Amino acid sequence: MELLIKRIDQTLPLPEYQTAGSVAFDLYARVETVIDPHSIALIPVNLIIKVPDDYVILIASRSSTPLKKGLMCANGIGIIDQDFCGDDDEIRYAAYNFTTEPVTVPRGDRIGQALLVKIAKPALIETDQISAASRGGFGSTG
Numbered sequence: 788m789e790l791l792i793k794r795i796d797q798t799l800p801l802p803e804y805q806t807a808g809s810v811a812f813d814l815y816a817r818v819e820t821v822i823d824p825h826s827i828a829l830i831p832v833n834l835i836i837k838v839p840d841d842y843v844i845l846i847a848s849r850s851s852t853p854l855k856k857g858l859m860c861a862n863g864i865g866i867i868d869q870d871f872c873g874d875d876d877e878i879r880y881a882a883y884n885f886t887t888e889p890v891t892v893p894r895g896d897r898i899g900q901a902l903l904v905k906i907a908k909p910a911l912i913e914t915d916q917i918s919a920a921s922r923g924g925f926g927s928t929g
Contacts, residue, residue: 790903791837795877795888799833811900813823814880820892822884827861829879830898836878838869838903843900848878852898857886860899867901 797818801912802812814832822828828887838844846865853859860880871878880899884890891899 811902813897
């Protein structure tokens with residue numbers, strides 16, 4: 788399988804898997820970005836990607852980002868759809884600064900990671916009853 792990737796700035800590296808066992812590739816900040824305390828900033832990651840049919844790209848924090856930078860993916864995880872690949876559709880990492888100080892993300896820093904995931908897209912069928920048995924609702928197992 789191949790993943791078609793367009794870099795906005797050719798001087799930044801093409802993403803790569805860092806180890807043979809890596810399942811996600813790192814995303815590089817295209818521009819220096821300062822994120823105020825308790826604020827969200829969109830960091831452009833220099834890529835437009837043509838997601839293959841029946842796949843989605845999930846954007847997440849690198850495991851070290853919260854510890855080293857005080858940042859996390861603002862919406863928990865980002866979703867890059869199959870039709871988000873036009874000339875203006877550069878992927879951006881939504882970073883939330885949970886610290887009390889501004890955080891600077893330098894140009895070229897690895898800020899997030901992307902994971903290609905196979906998906907199913909079933910028809911949505913409304914019904915009045917799914918199951919007669921209930922577990923007891925949210926948090927029912929303690």
